[in-house]
Structures are given as C-alpha cells and as structure tokens.
Amino acid sequence: GSGMADSPSFPPGQQFPFQRLHRWNCTSVLMGCTLGAWLSILWERLGDVAWRMYGHRVIVLTLSACFNSLLSLVESAVYGRQVAAQPIKDDPVMILGHPRTGTTLVFNLLGIDTASYVFPTTYLTTFPFTALTLRPVKGLVSSALPATRPMDNMELGLDMPQEDELGTTQAALLAGGQGSRRMLLKSPMHTARVRLFGNMFPRASFIYIHRHPYEVFQSAANMAEKTYSLTYLDDPTNAQIQEFILSQFELLLNEYLAARDAVKDRLLEIRYEDFSKDPFEGVRGIYAHFGWPMPMRSELQAYCSTLRAYQKNEFCQLSVGLKGLVYARWRKAFDVFGYSP
Numbered sequence: 001g002s003g004m005a006d007s008p009s010f011p012p013g014q015q016f017p018f019q020r021l022h023r024w025n026c027t028s029v030l031m032g033c034t035l036g037a038w039l040s041i042l043w044e045r046l047g048d049v050a051w052r053m054y055g056h057r058v059i060v061l062t063l064s065a066c067f068n069s070l071l072s073l074v075e076s077a078v079y080g081r082q083v084a085a086q087p088i089k090d091d092p093v094m095i096l097g098h099p100r101t102g103t104t105l106v107f108n109l110l111g112i113d114t115a116s117y118v119f120p121t122t123y124l125t126t127f128p129f130t131a132l133t134l135r136p137v138k139g140l141v142s143s144a145l146p147a148t149r150p151m152d153n154m155e156l157g158l159d160m161p162q163e164d165e166l167g168t169t170q171a172a173l174l175a176g177g178q179g180s181r182r183m184l185l186k187s188p189m190h191t192a193r194v195r196l197f198g199n200m201f202p203r204a205s206f207i208y209i210h211r212h213p214y215e216v217f218q219s220a221a222n223m224a225e226k227t228y229s230l231t232y233l234d235d236p237t238n239a240q241i242q243e244f245i246l247s248q249f250e251l252l253l254n255e256y257l258a259a260r261d262a263v264k265d266r267l268l269e270i271r272y273e274d275f276s277k278d279p280f281e282g283v284r285g286i287y288a289h290f291g292w293p294m295p296m297r298s299e300l301q302a303y304c305s306t307l308r309a310y311q312k313n314e315f316c317q318l319s320v321g322l323k324g325l326v327y328a329r330w331r332k333a334f335d336v337f338g339y340s341p
Helices: 035-044 051-084 103-110 122-126 135-143 170-175 188-200 213-226 238-266 272-277 279-290 297-307 320-337
Strands: 093-096 182-186 205-210 267-271
Touching: 035 051, 093 103, 093 188, 103 182, 103 205, 103 272, 103 279, 103 297, 122 135, 182 188, 188 205, 188 238, 205 238, 205 272, 213 238, 213 320, 238 267, 238 320, 267 272, 267 279, 272 279, 279 297
Parallel strands: 093 182, 093 205, 205 267
Antiparallel strands: none
C-alpha cells in the first residue's frame, strides 16, 4: 500500500501533474527483505495491491525474499554470534533534514573521513540479512548498479554512504570493525526521532540541514516521479502523492522543532543554500563547531573539486496556485528558518 491519505483532493491550479514512470522496473528497497517480513507486509496491505499494474513486482519480491531467507540462515549460522557480540557506541553523528534538503551531500562529504566514522553503505543496506555471505559476488552486484541516483544524478556506489533506514539489521552489521570510530548515520525519517535518539545515545551529535521550502517541494515532486514509482505496488492518485509530500514535511518539521531544544547543546543547524556554495568550508564549519579534528582535508578538497562539474536538477517554476499551497501548508518552515515566500 501507499501509506497515503485515502481521498485528498486539490483544485486544478494547486495539483502537481505527476508522471507514471518505471512500470516494468522491479528494483525496490524491499529486494533485501526476508520471506517472513515480506509476507507480513503483503498480508497487511493485500487489498491495496494494483495487481494488473504491479503484480509482476509482487512475484519478483516474493522470489527474492525466498532466496534472502535461505541465505540469511547461512549468514546467521556463520556470523550470528560474531555480529551480536559487537558493541554499539553511544556517540553517533546523526544527519537530519527533510528529504531533498541536502542530507546526502553532507553525508557523502563527512563519509570521506573514514578515520573518524563508520557508516552504512549501499551494499549493506541493500542486503541487510545477507551482506556478509554475499561478499564473494559483490563485484557482480556492483556492475548491475546504476552510476547515479535516478532523482538527482548524484554518484551511487556500493561502498558509498547510505541511509540506515533502508537496512533493518544495519545497526548490528555497522558495529563490526567500529573500533574507536563513531557511527555516522543519515535518514530523513530520523528527523522525527531526535528525542528518541537523544535519549538512546547521550553523546550523539546532531546536524540538521534545511532548504527553501519551494525548492524542497519541487525536488520532492521530482523524486516522487523518478524514485517512488520504482517501489509502487498500488497506483496512488496525483492528489495522494502530493498530500504525502506535504504531510510528511509537516510531520518531520513539527517533531523536530518540538525536540530540538532537548539536544541544543549537541545540535548544529545549517542552511543548504550556504553549504552547497562552498562544501569544503561547510564541512570545515561543522568540524569547527563541534571541535573535531579534521584528518581528511586533502581528500575532502579533492572530492569537492569533482562537485564543481555536478549539474543540479533544474525545475519548472511552481504555479501561483502551488506556491500558495506550499506556503500555506509549510509556512512554519518559512518563518522559523527565515525564507521569503
């Protein structure tokens, strides 16, 4: 199911015209799921599946889940005790922000500092139950991976930082080999869990990035077309997709603002517009704020030099009606972070 509002509606001038893409593509964040978890999801939302449009995805995911379950038994038998014995430290660095605000940019840049951090990778989050067992064929998986992400052309690689939200057993896998390094974690959904993580990890550091709400909406709509559609099992209406984008932003912002004072001594808020102009100085500012040593200056400078050739997405201007809708729904973000409508 979509997890979206059942029957929202917007006036024609306030509705984004989403396209339907990737109908026959079976790539999904659920490809690493085991059979028990997959059947639980399927049973709960069985009535929402658009069988004529996406029944083939259900078949592929079911076969994939069977394979994962069998291989996970091997992984558990061989590596289970070793993984369970790994301690998890209480001082992670958490990167927060709504989807499409620049969290991945910050994550990739801090991830260059492998002397200080250990982080989930695309490989580990894609195969959360079988990553250790599948290491001998990791190269084959890498060759099948696109070079860039579909929604923004940012580099995508198996060993690059990835959202821990995508791998349900990631905390245990991540802890292996951690040593003195801190966990570096990023998931936009963690923005609503600041109070929870603040209590779980009393020495955690939090970095929150924000961006102009109009640009966030434009980029979120683009991601809905190019990425959400890769995982659909039902056929949401344009109004349902738009309401999901709007209400998700409201939920994450409200939860974050309600909790940020509780971690204010461990929190840094940054503005995407400033950070993206000079990423090297942006990272240097983060390290200076928290008083961290910065051992990867040369590597960071080299990576930042490659970003000069990166072409950001260009979007059509929002209609007057859509601007009015976004401002009405997200006005709190305009006010709190000082953006002009």
